[in-house]
Amino acid sequence: MPLFSPVDLQSTCPPSTEDLVLGDGGSGLALRSSGTSGRRKVLYHSWEFTERVAFLGARGVVSALGTIPRRMANFLYPAELNGAFSFAQDVTRLLDAMSFPMGSSALASPETPEVLRDHAVDTVICSPSAGLKLLTEDTAGALAAVRNFLYIGEILGESRERQLAEARPELRVRSLSYSTSETGPIGYQCAYQTGSTHHLHEDALVVEVIDTAAERIQPDGRVGEVVVTTLTDSGMPLLRYQVGDEGYIETGPCLCGSAARRLTLVGRVRQSVNVDSTTISQELVMDRLSVLGITDPADCQFQVRTHETGFSIRLLVSDRTPSGLTADDAVAALRGAYHMQRVFTAPSYRGLTVERVDSSRFHHTDRGKVPFFHEEHAG
Numbered sequence: 346m347p348l349f350s351p352v353d354l355q356s357t358c359p360p361s362t363e364d365l366v367l368g369d370g371g372s373g374l375a376l377r378s379s380g381t382s383g384r385r386k387v388l389y390h391s392w393e394f395t396e397r398v399a400f401l402g403a404r405g406v407v408s409a410l411g412t413i414p415r416r417m418a419n420f421l422y423p424a425e426l427n428g429a430f431s432f433a434q435d436v437t438r439l440l441d442a443m444s445f446p447m448g449s450s451a452l453a454s455p456e457t458p459e460v461l462r463d464h465a466v467d468t469v470i471c472s473p474s475a476g477l478k479l480l481t482e483d484t485a486g487a488l489a490a491v492r493n494f495l496y497i498g499e500i501l502g503e504s505r506e507r508q509l510a511e512a513r514p515e516l517r518v519r520s521l522s523y524s525t526s527e528t529g530p531i532g533y534q535c536a537y538q539t540g541s542t543h544h545l546h547e548d549a550l551v552v553e554v555i556d557t558a559a560e561r562i563q564p565d566g567r568v569g570e571v572v573v574t575t576l577t578d579s580g581m582p583l584l585r586y587q588v589g590d591e592g593y594i595e596t597g598p599c600l601c602g603s604a605a606r607r608l609t610l611v612g613r614v615r616q617s618v619n620v621d622s623t624t625i626s627q628e629l630v631m632d633r634l635s636v637l638g639i640t641d642p643a644d645c646q647f648q649v650r651t652h653e654t655g656f657s658i659r660l661l662v663s664d665r666t667p668s669g670l671t672a673d674d675a676v677a678a679l680r681g682a683y684h685m686q687r688v689f690t691a692p693s694y695r696g697l698t699v700e701r702v703d704s705s706r707f708h709h710t711d712r713g714k715v716p717f718f719h720e721e722h723a724g
């Protein structure tokens with residue numbers, strides 16, 4: 346059976362066609378796939394599917410925390426066909442916990458720590474970047490009652506995980522769910538799993554890790570593209586859907602005793618940017634920056650600014666990276682890659698700057714994600 350790509354989905358999803366929608370499309374939940382640019386992909390999910398999604402999510406939280414949280418504050422982005430906020434609400438309800446629907450905009454409110462303190466909120470649901478900021482900048486101790494941080498939306502990353510462990514050693518940091526708008530929950534964590542490793546919801550979907558170039562399934566431990574087939578009626582069937590992540594599968598026994606296979610995510614598949622007709626990948630940039638001691642993609646953001654007279658590159662590195670990095674150092678390191686050399690010699694190239702800043706000052710999307718590449722068009 347052929348692979349089904351996000352591009353295939355773009356041309357077969359509503360509103361252009363409802364061919365893939367099961368039932369009459371008269372009721373359900375419309376969600377937009379996130380993390381991609383270009384044409385939007387919209388899914389019409391049935392309410393029945395949405396209930397199953399919540400069940401899988403709640404089951405995952407119980408597995409990850411071992412206990413049921415009592416008071417859960419939801420800081421996810423609540424609009425624009427984004428399903429994560431309502432997913433967290435549904436999970437909270439199924440767990441029979443108290444919900445505090447804060448929304449992502451509450452992250453900027455000075456009142457928020459007080460609200461969490463006054464109501465003894467024990468669990469925060471947040472994107473990795475926003476959660477890191479909220480939980481590590483709590484100098485007044487207003488969030489002392491917070492025991493659990495459940496993140497969703499992107500990989501936490503070693504650097505953020507380490508900072509949380511240093512600032513809040515008692516905090517349990519777990520994935521709320523490895524989930525996509527298209528498929529619903531794919532993976533969940535057990536008490537022994539951290540970072541980007543999840544058990545798979547094997548009773549709800551089939552997950553394969555594929556070497557897409559050779560069109561074959563990767564053996565255990567080998568990185569490939571994550572491909573998902575939903576086993577239940579999702580409102581729209583997805584067979585061998587390329588969710589856009591890369592990872593590897595392990596089948597050996599887990600300390601928790603579960604036989605469910607484990608998937609470790611290593612990143613997004615198509616993290617690349619087109620600079621003056623040259624495609625630059627995240628892998629290429631990180632490979633070159635590693636010689637400067639920058640090894641975690643969460644520690645940098647590669648911004649391309651296009652203006653009337655050409656384009657320039659602004660490389661943001663977090664204050665966790667070695668200090669003293671200059672633009673010349675960065676150019677010298679990046680120049681080692683043929684494609685970057687092409688960028689640096691393009692007639693419209695206008696220079697590269699390096700800024701070492703707190704990662705909260707990286708460009709964030711409305712949904713709280715921190716893309717590796719960011720493009721800006723000025724005037």
Ligand SMILES: [Zn+2]
Nearest residue numbers: 535599601603
């Ligand atoms: Zn386990």
